[in-house]
Amino acid sequence: MQLAYTEQQQAFRAEVREWLAANVPPAPLLTLECEEGYHQHVGWERQLASGNWGMVTWPETYGGRGLDLIEWLIFEEEYWGAGAPLRVNQNGIFLLGPTIMEYGTPEQKARFLTPMAAGEVIWAQAWSEPGAGSDMAAIKTTAYRDGDHYVINGQKTWSSRASFADWGFGLFRTEEGSQRHKGLSFILFDLDTPGITRRPIRQLHGHPGFAELFFDDVRVPVDNRLAGEGEGWSVAMATAGFERGLMLRSPGRFQAAARRLVELFRQHEAAAAPSAREAVMRAWMDAQAYAYNTYAVAAKIMAGGKIGAEASLNKIFWSELDRAMHRTAMQLLGAAAELRALADGSINEWLEGYMFSLSGPIYAGSNEIQRNITAERLLGLPRVGAG
Amino acid sequence: MDMLIAPERLELAEAVRDYLAGTHGPEVLRRLDAGPNRDPALWQGLVEMGLTGLLVPEAHGGLGMGLLDAALIARECGRVCLAEPLVESAFVATPWLIAQGQTGDLAAVVAGEHRPLAAHGINGWVADGEGEPLASIDPLRRLAALHEAPSDDPLLLDLGALMSAAQLVGLAEAMLDQAVEYAKIRTQFGQPVGAFQAIKHKLADVAVALEFARPVLWRAAQALDDRAASASLHVSHAKVVATDAAYLAAESAIQVHGAMGYTYEVDLHFWMKRAWALGGAWGSRASHLARIDTAVIGAAHPIGPENTFA
Ligand SMILES: Cc1cc2nc3c(=O)[nH]c(=O)nc-3n(C[C@H](O)[C@H](O)[C@H](O)COP(=O)(O)OP(=O)(O)OC[C@H]3O[C@@H](n4cnc5c(N)ncnc54)[C@H](O)[C@@H]3O)c2cc1C
Numbered sequence: 024m025q026l027a028y029t030e031q032q033q034a035f036r037a038e039v040r041e042w043l044a045a046n047v048p049p050a051p052l053l054t055l056e057c058e059e060g061y062h063q064h065v066g067w068e069r070q071l072a073s074g075n076w077g078m079v080t081w082p083e084t085y086g087g088r089g090l091d092l093i094e095w096l097i098f099e100e101e102y103w104g105a106g107a108p109l110r111v112n113q114n115g116i117f118l119l120g121p122t123i124m125e126y127g128t129p130e131q132k133a134r135f136l137t138p139m140a141a142g143e144v145i146w147a148q149a150w151s152e153p154g155a156g157s158d159m160a161a162i163k164t165t166a167y168r169d170g171d172h173y174v175i176n177g178q179k180t181w182s183s184r185a186s187f188a189d190w191g192f193g194l195f196r197t198e199e200g201s202q203r204h205k206g207l208s209f210i211l212f213d214l215d216t217p218g219i220t221r222r223p224i225r226q227l228h229g230h231p232g233f234a235e236l237f238f239d240d241v242r243v244p245v246d247n248r249l250a251g252e253g254e255g256w257s258v259a260m261a262t263a264g265f266e267r268g269l270m271l272r273s274p275g276r277f278q279a280a281a282r283r284l285v286e287l288f289r290q291h292e293a294a295a296a297p298s299a300r301e302a303v304m305r306a307w308m309d310a311q312a313y314a315y316n317t318y319a320v321a322a323k324i325m326a327g328g329k330i331g332a333e334a335s336l337n338k339i340f341w342s343e344l345d346r347a348m349h350r351t352a353m354q355l356l357g358a359a360a361e362l363r364a365l366a367d368g369s370i371n372e373w374l375e376g377y378m379f380s381l382s383g384p385i386y387a388g389s390n391e392i393q394r395n396i397t398a399e400r401l402l403g404l405p406r407v408g409a410g
Numbered sequence: 411m412d413m414l415i416a417p418e419r420l421e422l423a424e425a426v427r428d429y430l431a432g433t434h435g436p437e438v439l440r441r442l443d444a445g446p447n448r449d450p451a452l453w454q455g456l457v458e459m460g461l462t463g464l465l466v467p468e469a470h471g472g473l474g475m476g477l478l479d480a481a482l483i484a485r486e487c488g489r490v491c492l493a494e495p496l497v498e499s500a501f502v503a504t505p506w507l508i509a510q511g512q513t514g515d516l517a518a519v520v521a522g523e524h525r526p527l528a529a530h531g532i533n534g535w536v537a538d539g540e541g542e543p544l545a546s547i548d549p550l551r552r553l554a555a556l557h558e559a560p561s562d563d564p565l566l567l568d569l570g571a572l573m574s575a576a577q578l579v580g581l582a583e584a585m586l587d588q589a590v591e592y593a594k595i596r597t598q599f600g601q602p603v604g605a606f607q608a609i610k611h612k613l614a615d616v617a618v619a620l621e622f623a624r625p626v627l628w629r630a631a632q633a634l635d636d637r638a639a640s641a642s643l644h645v646s647h648a649k650v651v652a653t654d655a656a657y658l659a660a661e662s663a664i665q666v667h668g669a670m671g672y673t674y675e676v677d678l679h680f681w682m683k684r685a686w687a688l689g690g691a692w693g694s695r696a697s698h699l700a701r702i703d704t705a706v707i708g709a710a711h712p713i714g715p716e717n718t719f720a
Contacts, residue, residue: 024412024413024414024415024416024419024478024628024632025411025412026411026412026413026629026632026633026636026719027411027719028411028719029411032411036716093411100715100716100718101715101716103715104714104715104716274715274718275715278713278714278715278718279714279715281713282713282714285706285707285713288707289707300703300707301699303706303707304699304702304703304706304707307702307706307713308626308647308650308651308702309622311626311647311718312622312623312625312626312647312651313622314715314718315413315625315626315628315629315718316621316622316625318411318413318625318718319413319414319415319625319628321413322412322413322414323414326414333621336617336618336621336622337621339614339618340618340621340622391607391611393614394607394610394611394614394615395607395610395611395614397614397617397618398604398610398611398613398614398617399610401617402586402590402610402613402614402617403590403594404590404593404594404602404604404605404609404610404613405594405601405602405604405605406605407605407607407610
């Protein structure tokens, strides 16, 4: 254990900070869950890419900087600390990207990774179906082979930003009559392919952040399949692992929010409930604990280790920390909590953030499911309903 | 920057874990509780492992290791609910005396013949002290009221709080293990109670609390070892989260055991009582929160990601 940053790491932090200071939009962008905001965010992705900041851990050949995970954590800390926009391509760069890196052919890597890091292709995730949420193995949408194409029929739902995104990835049943985890394949598709209908769904905040996708004889080249036919489930589990593990939610985000919460508390201290004080400290403590843990996990991965079911502990922790932190802010705001814009005209980020934080314990596998995984795979308790 | 504990640093703690698993099972706790409370052979075994000299410099015959190593071992002591005051003596009083330049008796300390104890003013008593006995809910703590004026050195408080936190983590881990084992074998409604989600989720919550208490503890140990300016903040953080994890583990474990958990017959109670004792010792939760308050809300410590390790 050696808790000081190296000179090189400090220099890197300074470089990131300087670039962000010069480039982060001075006024917050509109939400990426509405069409106009989405396009503003795409512009920001391209600006990031112009400085090769799209995905710093990726090899330079794909538009990255070939940096290690500690440097990525530093980048993220600076990113959130600078109040930079949410990443509209998070499903691509944090989830699909690492999956392609692991399972893609050289052609697929060249074809998909470079435009992803460049912010040219924005990705949507298409797992969920009306009858398959937590029980993802219940998916029904089929992709049957016809020569060198798959023909897709069925329906996906809750697909974030698919109302506007360019491409989607998801699991499809490629074997006729197959059940559960078997006969599934991981397929990437252009959302503009004929036969796909997108129906925007308004989220809690009122913006069309979800889309329902209808597939009607949609023809997708077989080359768009990642890994072998029928191997989709294990590939999808790897993607889900990235989602729960350290990629999607780096600690810098929560630390930046904890710092803002402390500032908010200082402004409202006189009127704050006694319990708010502890909740504010708890936010700081939990964000710190999450950072220590993530740094340790990053070091473990860099030393050749893997994260398995522990990713579930991670997911429970960050999602509940985020919700508690925003709930505390709402309580501190008092009457102003309901306002969508605050007195100074700025967006009430705490309200937007609180609404968003409510989804954390649901998406990426609900926390009930994560607790089941923890109990069964980490603690070794019997499976649900085992007689 | 490397937040990972090097594998070779974990080896000694693993050796201690194996040793304690072989010599300090629950039957020892039951025997000592029923009998004279003492078994000199237990202490001798710890001395022979070199643990009384763990933090004593090599020049004085010790192992010259650091507080992180000691915290790793204190966690093992918590895990078996150790009946000897190794932590209070070797990992709290000894390094404090050394820090004060009191190195005269160190050979006897290493040899286990002299067991220093130190008391901080935040407690009115000391565990395993000579003097007027006080009854603790923990039958193996052997409390004694203080006669002399205790120290108010913040370093002593930090050492005591850090090592209590380490034991609390070990205690919580052991309580979780006991509850998991019980949940696998106790059958009701035709299935192990551990198959019920209400039980599963309770225990998963303990696992989450522990997963995020451990790195706080390691970070605090390293900070105090480095005598970092922020060490007290990190020690208080560790004490609060370790205490919370241990209370959660205890309450969850007793619930999972049902009425069985409410008896003196299962061993769980020893761990629970030690957790209650250490949770309040070396600074209450409130006193540690007050230190965090000063640092974080009071701006005594710069916060934000770039200061994670400051
Ligand atoms: C903001 C947001 C973004 C999302 N983005 C995407 C996306 O981009 N692409 C995509 O494919 N999906 C996306 N989802 C969908 C998400 O993956 C699902 O919501 C999630 O898997 C849960 O499924 P469900 O909503 O159908 O809930 P259900 O499965 O219907 O569950 C309802 C409730 O029952 C509980 N439950 C279900 N099964 C069990 C069980 N075995 N034990 C205990 N409790 C159980 C759940 O935990 C939940 O509380 C998103 C969701 C949200 C909220």
